[in-house]
Amino acid sequence: MEEGNRGTIMITNDDGIDAPGLRALVTALVATNLYNIQVCAPDSEKSAVSHCITWTHPVAAKKVHIDGTTAYAVSGTPADCTSLGISKALFPTVADLVLSGINMGNNCGYHIIYSGTVAGAREAFFYDIPSISISYDWAKATSNLHDFTLAAQACIPVISALLADIKNQRYPHKCFLNIDIPSNVANHKGYKLTKQGKSIIKMGWKQIASETEGRKMSSDMTTADVAARSDFNTSSISPESLLFAREVRGAQHDHDDTDHKCLQEGYITVTPLAAISQAEEDCQNYFKNWLQNVSESPSSLAL
Incomplete structure (x- = not known):
């Protein structure tokens, strides 16, 4: 980001370009009049596709009108959309920050692996572009579409602070952020830094x-x-x-202080993620000895 220039944000998701969560996020960011907004999102719902990419055939990108943005609907997955959007093949400039969401439904614990929303942010991370995946914990009995507007507004301080750090070259490029917003967003308890759990x-x-x-x-x-x-x-x-x-x-469900538990307690959870998941230390120790025994006794492999 050049000194004095407006930051550029690219938005994608997995619920599709017409999804209320994405539209609420776009509207909230356009209303600030602080950023250039690009949208590159799937042309239909692509929930739970994880980090699937299109490999064997081309994807189609169609320009669509969304006030205050340059926007394209793409026939591919969320990861495709991010990859295309930051490639300079579609937009003339590469975004300073990629946002993926706002998803209808939380993305905590093991569900992070399934999530196309998280994959949209992870793909940017692969290319050293700061990114955030954002999800709202939609409750069928009580949630309504206005909650997406509240969720978007609740994320603006985090987005603005992150862009300030990017501009001042303080942003740590070893992670990206996953944000989950509680169902009762109007009465949330504030931001809380958490770790990915196993829910x-x-x-x-x-x-x-x-x-x-x-x-x-x-x-x-x-x-x-x-x-x-x-x-x-x-x-x-x-x-x-x-x-x-x-x-x-x-x-x-988790019983310790992880993303899903804190979300259920009413916090906006902010969870740093990386692309590589390391096995726990006891597994490393077990297989270190196990592999050594295998190497020393090759005949043990025979059935």
Whole structure:
């Protein structure tokens, strides 16, 4: 970022370019009149695609109108959108900061691995561009679309402070940030620095009679009370095929001071992440001795 210039922010997501979370974030940032805003987001929902990329065929990018921005809807994944958006093939300048969100549903614990939202930020991290993934803990019974506006406004101080650090060359490039905003965002308890935990919605499978029997899985990996996607491709399904749909079988929650627990307590959690996950120390120690024994006794590999 050159001295005196307006910072440039690129926004992507995994819920699609028309999603209310992305639109609320764009509106809040445009309203500050402080930044140049680029939008490069999927043209349809791409929830839970993780860090999938398009490799075997081209992606299409279509210019769309979003007030105060230069925006494109892209046929690829969130990681594709970030990669294309920061490549200079689409926009003439590379953004100073990439934002991915605001996702409908939290992204804590092990769900970070599944998340296309987090992947949108992680892809920028791969290229040494500061980034933040942002998710709102949508509660079906109580949340409403205005909560995305409140969530976006709650993130503006973090975004502004980060851009100031980028401008002053203080930003640490060894991580990116994952922000989760509590359901009761109007009464949140403030920001809290947390670590990624091990919380997860445990999934199972059930056999179904037809594709219309399954219900759509929402962004937070719970089952939504809406019909299955109408664009479900049935052309390759033979009459002899068995059909299975995912279903929720329970949950695993953290009891220590990690992202999901603090989010449920009402904090806006700020979790530094990196691309590489290191195994815990006891695993390193175990396999150090184990591998040495394997090397010394190659005959033990025979069955």
